[in-house]
Amino acid sequence: MTGEDAPLTRFAATRFSPMRFDPEHVVTDDQVDVLLRAAGRAPSAGNAQPWAFAVGRRGDAVHDRLVRHLARSSGRWAPDASLLLANLSQHLVEDTDLEYTEFAAYDLGQALAHLTFQAHAMGLAVHQFRAFDRGSLTTELDVPRHWQVTTMAAVGVPVGDVHEGAGTTRERHGIDAITWVRDGRAGLREPS
Amino acid sequence: MTGEDAPLTRFAATRFSPMRFDPEHVVTDDQVDVLLRAAGRAPSAGNAQPWAFAVGRRGDAVHDRLVRHLARSSGRWAPDASLLLANLSQHLVEDTDLEYTEFAAYDLGQALAHLTFQAHAMGLAVHQFRAFDRGSLTTELDVPRHWQVTTMAAVGVPVGDVHEGAGTTRERHGIDAITWVRDGRAGLREPS
Numbered sequence: 145m146t147g148e149d150a151p152l153t154r155f156a157a158t159r160f161s162p163m164r165f166d167p168e169h170v171v172t173d174d175q176v177d178v179l180l181r182a183a184g185r186a187p188s189a190g191n192a193q194p195w196a197f198a199v200g201r202r203g204d205a206v207h208d209r210l211v212r213h214l215a216r217s218s219g220r221w222a223p224d225a226s227l228l229l230a231n232l233s234q235h236l237v238e239d240t241d242l243e244y245t246e247f248a249a250y251d252l253g254q255a256l257a258h259l260t261f262q263a264h265a266m267g268l269a270v271h272q273f274r275a276f277d278r279g280s281l282t283t284e285l286d287v288p289r290h291w292q293v294t295t296m297a298a299v300g301v302p303v304g305d306v307h308e309g310a311g312t313t314r315e316r317h318g319i320d321a322i323t324w325v326r327d328g329r330a331g332l333r334e335p336s
Numbered sequence: 337m338t339g340e341d342a343p344l345t346r347f348a349a350t351r352f353s354p355m356r357f358d359p360e361h362v363v364t365d366d367q368v369d370v371l372l373r374a375a376g377r378a379p380s381a382g383n384a385q386p387w388a389f390a391v392g393r394r395g396d397a398v399h400d401r402l403v404r405h406l407a408r409s410s411g412r413w414a415p416d417a418s419l420l421l422a423n424l425s426q427h428l429v430e431d432t433d434l435e436y437t438e439f440a441a442y443d444l445g446q447a448l449a450h451l452t453f454q455a456h457a458m459g460l461a462v463h464q465f466r467a468f469d470r471g472s473l474t475t476e477l478d479v480p481r482h483w484q485v486t487t488m489a490a491v492g493v494p495v496g497d498v499h500e501g502a503g504t505t506r507e508r509h510g511i512d513a514i515t516w517v518r519d520g521r522a523g524l525r526e527p528s
Contacts, residue, residue, distance in 0.1 A: 150367060150458040156374040156450060175342060176518075177511055182348040184514050186449065189466055191506040199518035205527060206519050232516055246466070250486065253442035257378065257449030258348060266342040274381055274438070285516060286525055294442065314383040319369055322376050324424055324477060326368075326391040327398050333478055335397060 155264050161271035162302035163221045169301040171201060171226035175266060179227075179299065182262030188251040194244060195255045198230035198285055198293075209284055210296070215275035218296070222273065225298035230281060231256060231272075236290035244290065252294055263299055272297045347456050353463040354494035355413045361493040363393060363418035367458060371419075371491065374454030380443040386436060387444045390422035390477055390485075401476055402488070407467035410488070414465065417490035422473060423448060423464075428482035436482065444486055455491055464489045 151157075176199060188194060200207030202225065210228045211219070222228060235248040245251065260270040272295050281293050323331035343349070368391060380386060392399030394417065402420045403411070414420060427440040437443065452462040464487050473485050515523035 150370055152370060152374055152377075153454055153457045156377050156454055159377070159379075161379055173520075178342055178344060180511050180514060182344055184508050184511070185344075185348050185351070187351075187353055187464060193509055193514065196514050196516040196524055198516040199521075199523075201519070204519040206517055230516070247441070247445070247487075249439070250441040250445035253439070253445030254449040257446040257453075261449075261453050262345055262348055265345045272379060287516075295439075316376050317385050319372050319376070322372060322385065322388050324388040324390040324422070324479075325398055327393070327396040328365075329391075331391075332388055 155261060159260070159264060160269070160302075160306040162269045162298075162300070163271065164303040165221065165225040165298060165300035166303050167202075167224040169226050171268070171299065173201075175268075176201065176227065178266070179259050179262055183255040183259040186251065186255040186258040188254070189245055189247040192234075192245040192247070192251065194234040194248040195252045196232045196234070196291070198232070200228040202226055202228070210281070213277045213281040213284060214296075215277070218273050218275035222271070222296070222298040225271075225300035226268070227299040229297045229299065230276075230285060230293050231295045231297060232285075232287065232291050233294045234291050238288070238290045240290075248292075249294060256295070256297060259297075259299075267301065268299055269302045270297055270299050347453060351452070351456060352461070352494075352498040354461045354490075354492070355463065356495040357413065357417040357490060357492035358495050359394075359416040361418050363460070363491065365393075368393065368419065370458070371451050371454055375447040375451040378443065378447040378450040380446070381437055381439040384426075384437040384439070384443065386426040386440040387447045388424045388426070388483070390424070392420040394418055394420070402473070405469045405473040405476060406488075407469065410465050410467035410490075414463070414488070414490040417463075417492035418460075419491040421489045421491065422468075422477060422485050423487045423489060424477075424479065424483050425486045426483050430480070430482045432482075440484075441486060448487070448489060451489075451491075459493065460491055461494045462489055462491050
């Protein structure tokens with residue numbers, strides 16, 4: 145895969161966010177450990193590692209607590225996944241208004257991406273979402289104000305594929321539309 | 337790699353942020369396209385795709401413009417990389433104070449992670465950094481207030497490895513320290 149003709153990786157080419165998960169598949173405790181380790185190895189500004197995860201395996205007590213705070217939309221598909229995560233970012237230093245890191249959300253996003261790569265290598269897929277009650281989940285998880293429940297994610301074995309309407313992989317902008325400026329190429333700004 | 341004994345992927349196990357790049361290596365225009373396509377295929381909230389990239393290949397005019405705004409620290413190593421990127425996120429709707437997406441930084445972080453994963457499959461490595469003059473680079477790139485130059489990244493072939501002090505792969509928290517709550521396991525909060 146080195147060289148000029150490098151294609152997109154299989155991961156980049158085929159990843160999608162499932163909306164149907166196998167409700168029988170069980171993720172093992174060891175697999176969860178590996179997923180968390182992969183997330184935790186993401187880079188972060190100043191190595192701040194401003195992330196933490198509430199981890200519910202389908203059927204366990206934490207899973208029950210997470211499911212209660214799903215929106216109606218996510219409540220239709222996310223509980224079937226083998227694993228539900230609430231993804232927290234630390235943006236302030238405890239008991240202060242001082243910024244802990246400017247990159248709390250940015251770095252958490254990266255950690256989820258690293259978890260997603262790892263999941264794919266294990267035959268699993270990930271669907272991140274915001275369709276949950278942040279206020280009530282913050283209370284449920286006893287989250288102090290220097291942390292935020294930023295997103296949730298469902299992890300498991302997809303049923304069907306994206307072409308069957310079982311997931312979301314939406315149209316993407318072309319390269320020009322995500323290029324700010326680049327020599328000899330179109331972008332949102334002309335080269336000066 | 338499926339199943340209970342799944343190890344960390346090679347990517348997760350070996351990735352590091354180089355601080356020395358091969359100053360002779362050239363990344364092709366096609367390779368840059370693939371990297372941008374991989375970044376652009378990252379998931380984003382509502383498919384907002386709130387990202388854009390200023391792209392400088394070593395020696396070209398955009399590269400020269402980016403290099404001028406590096407901090408002294410990053411100026412020592414980043415210009416040697418084959419590719420310099422300024423990574424922009426769109427947080428507001430143009431000409432308004434309305435949020436374009438709550439997840440501008442989070443999603444940009446994911447896009448960089450996807451670019452990093454693609455780069456590794458191509459024999460390249462990525463070092464993201466904040467050591468640049470945001471104000472002057474914002475002016476240089478004619479960035480309006482609904483966008484932000486959030487980070488920069490250097491992409492190329494690492495020289496040496498992390499054990500030779502040629503990169504950063506720092507200590508990470510253990511799983512317990514990034515677990516908020518999990519049944520039967522230690523975390524930052526006890527299961528209730």
